[in-house]
Amino acid sequence: MNFQAITVFLIYQTFKNMRALFLSFLLGFSCLTVCSQDSLQTKKGSKTSDNKTMKTEIATFGTGCFWCTEAIFQELEGVKTATSGYSGGYVKNPTYEEVCKKTTGHAECIQVEYDPTIISYDELLEVFWKVHDPTTLDQQGADVGPQYRSVIFYSNDMQKQKAEKYKAALDTSGAFNAPIVTAIEPLKNFYKAEDYHQTFYANNPNYGYCRMVIKPKLDKFEKVFKSKLKKH
16 A cells, blocks of 8 residues: 555544544434433423412302401411302392392302312301301391391302301300301302402501401401411
């Protein structure tokens, strides 16, 4: 093999080695990229699994004016929302004016969406019994009419059984000076009240009714249930 042939051979071998090295580097880089992407996907998956959708339940109560009821229940830790509305009647999509005429069969109430891993239905019932007078028929203080009746609308058998058991125990114990007249009814409908009724106390703290009726009731509630309140 002459000098020129040797030179060509060496160049060819060098090129082959460089090409092999380049391919090796390229494959290694591709593997690193894929592995990095897999790692990112795993981390994203972990993040998604950590942020599981909170499973909530609903409870529906009537304790008189829904402005008061909403102001109280929305302060509880574990309560996601407290929506003012109408339930228990036979008129579809009633207005506030219609309910006030006392001809719809509806009661002013709130529907509570809550996390049962933080606050139980039993605890919600405890608040329900202690924040209003369950012995006055169709009346809470100066608010008089069937729309202000004391009522528990149950969503399932568990809620029905607990409500009935709690009511019977309170009556037997003589916790109140008169028999409890709270109605316990299946939840057949719930109509959200007009927007201006939602978070009414928070939006209108200086309104006369809020200052004279809701504020004192809320202050008392916060003292009794201090350990169950949201951390602001």
